[in-house]
Amino acid sequence: MSPSKVKLLAHASILIEVDGKKILTDPWFFGTAFNDGWELLPKPDLEAIKCDINDVDIIWISHEHPDHLHFPTLKWIAGFLKKDVEIYLQENNSNKIFKALKKLGYKSFISMPHLNKIDITPNVKLACYAHRHLDSSLAVFVKSNFWLLNINDTELNEHDTEIIRKKFGTPTVLYNQFSIAGSNGVEADLKLDSTSILDKMRQHHESLNAKITIPFASFVRFSRCDNIFINNYSNTVFDAKNLFQESGLQLVFQSIGGDYLEWQDTNEYPFNCTKIDEDGQKFFASEVIDEKDTYNYTIVSTEEVKKEIEQRTCDWKKVTNPLVWKLIKLDPVFFRIIDWGNEVWKVDFAKNTFTRASATKKFDISIASQPLWHAFKTPFGIQTLGVSGRYKFAERFDNVPKKWKKIRILSSLYNAEIYLSISGLFSRQIVAWIWKRRHGLIYQILQQLRRFQGAQ
Known part of the structure; x- marks a missing residue:
């Protein structure tokens, strides 16, 4: 050879x-x-x-x-x-x-x-x-x-x-x-x-x-x-x-x-x-790092952001068992949107609404409108947001809040076409896939659960 x-x-x-x-x-x-x-x-x-x-x-x-x-x-x-x-x-x-x-x-x-x-x-x-x-x-x-x-x-x-x-x-x-x-x-x-x-x-x-x-x-x-x-x-x-x-x-x-x-x-x-x-x-x-940011930023309208958030929430709910959806209990998330004059907006997943909050309301996440829009526009958008790092939690959070962890998990499973329903979790295809992955999978799941328990 x-x-x-x-x-x-x-x-x-x-x-x-x-x-x-x-x-x-x-x-x-x-x-x-x-x-x-x-x-x-x-x-x-x-x-x-x-x-x-x-x-x-x-x-x-x-x-x-x-x-x-x-x-x-x-x-x-x-x-x-x-x-x-x-x-x-x-x-x-x-x-x-x-x-x-x-x-x-x-x-x-x-x-x-x-x-x-x-x-x-x-x-x-x-x-x-x-x-x-x-x-x-x-x-x-x-x-x-x-x-x-x-x-x-x-x-x-x-x-x-x-x-x-x-x-x-x-x-x-x-x-x-x-x-x-x-x-x-x-x-x-x-x-x-x-x-x-x-x-x-x-x-x-x-x-x-x-x-x-x-x-x-x-x-x-x-x-x-x-x-x-x-x-x-x-x-x-x-x-x-x-x-x-x-x-x-x-x-x-x-x-x-x-x-x-x-x-x-x-x-x-x-x-x-x-x-x-x-x-x-x-x-x-000898490597030289180029620190320039040549990106052409766009401000996404409230109507466009609202449309994607409400549609994505609807998609998640549609493939999730109603009882499981209630048990998950996605709490509201408050976003301070930096290119909307730092206005605070509330996503209420239970009511599937995106509305402006009071000026005195504490925010959870600081973000620009385009990354927020993109996070809900695509099936993998929430994970993309995490990997891009184009957001920050409010300083009062020492750890990622559990309500955001839930959203990340739900979004990730949805993107992987693993749905939290009887037909979704127990389909022949999913059961066969889990069985083939059984070597190591249980410890990988436990690894993720430990991370979840570390959230606020």
């Missing part, structure tokens, strides 16, 4: 070349993500990328966040990729992503069952570790070696890593996220979040007994005037390097658009590891 190798193209996009196959992951090469809240940092060389990927065999999509499933990029590359390129995605309870990609011209789709290996050559297998209802990691095996685990955004807990070790063994190299990906709206939590991300990187490396970790999937900047403050809390690759060195672990810098890391033996260190790391240190040390 020729050397197995990996090139970092942008953010969470790597190009894997192994045994004559080329695998591209999570392509996002230009434009913005999360309602214009994120920009790539740095911006990649599109002509160089085009040369690198024009003969790709497989595109793997980890999950549907737009920094991983970026439709403008996928539309662009569809124009010059091979017509028989295959799209690999975790097996899910919905095929909506495959349907959307089919409209862009893609024709071949592979659903990856949780923890099952798929042969792509006689020497190479791929496997997916699905996490909750959204994220997934990619495992690559060369002959009998567990070579690479692309963790990206997957919040693997200790039970997840134990399952991976027992099922697959220990990987040679991890590709892992190194910085925060949004805000829960409580600015005081951001420093803790950034520290937690680095600790999680170290824990993944140690618990999986990897030889090296490559930091990636955080090469972005928060780029709008209402979220740019988050950059002050972002980790750098040097923060990750320092933590790993203090722990006696090996983290390797890989330049964006630089040379490939190459392995002759996928069970050992890459033979050009030192050079790649040195080149990466120079690359990131």
Whole structure:
């Protein structure tokens, strides 16, 4: 076999070349993500990328966040990729992503069952570790070696890593996220979040007994005037390097658009590891951050915001069992809308109304009209708001209020087409999906419940 190798193209996009196959992951090469809240940092060389990927065999999509499933990029590359390129995605309870990609011209789709290996050559297998209802990691095996685990955004807990070790063994190299990906709206939590991300990187490396970790999937900047403050809390690759060195672990810098890391033996260190790391240190040390905000802000009218909030609430209620809807008890949320003269507006989910509150009413969330409109306009809008960080809770909140947590959970389930009704939760499709995900799913649910209990 020729050397197995990996090139970092942008953010969470790597190009894997192994045994004559080329695998591209999570392509996002230009434009913005999360309602214009994120920009790539740095911006990649599109002509160089085009040369690198024009003969790709497989595109793997980890999950549907737009920094991983970026439709403008996928539309662009569809124009010059091979017509028989295959799209690999975790097996899910919905095929909506495959349907959307089919409209862009893609024709071949592979659903990856949780923890099952798929042969792509006689020497190479791929496997997916699905996490909750959204994220997934990619495992690559060369002959009998567990070579690479692309963790990206997957919040693997200790039970997840134990399952991976027992099922697959220990990987040679991890590709892992190194910085925060949004805000829960409580600015005081951001420093803790950034520290937690680095600790999680170290824990993944140690618990999986990897030889090296490559930091990636955080090469972005928060780029709008209402979220740019988050950059002050972002980790750098040097923060990750320092933590790993203090722990006696090996983290390797890989330049964006630089040379490939190459392995002759996928069970050992890459033979050009030192050079790649040195080149990466120079690359990131010379990086210049553009702090400009060139976004053209628009003020959305009260009628448009009202329409989307009331329609989305109606949609949620329609697919939820009436008794469950009462038990959930979505309390009213008060928004201070900064481009409406700081007026406070009330969303009453029980009455499905959006009305102006009294001038003395305390607000829960401070936000501009466009992010608020977008949060209810699209099925994934509430989650987009969190990842973009284009909002803040009032200073009286030390934690995210439970009433907002409920809205996030309900919205996330709705987007995943998991509905809180007898027919929704106990359909053959959902039951089969839960059964296939049973390894690890219960601990992932408990992980989320602990977060919910920590809310105010």
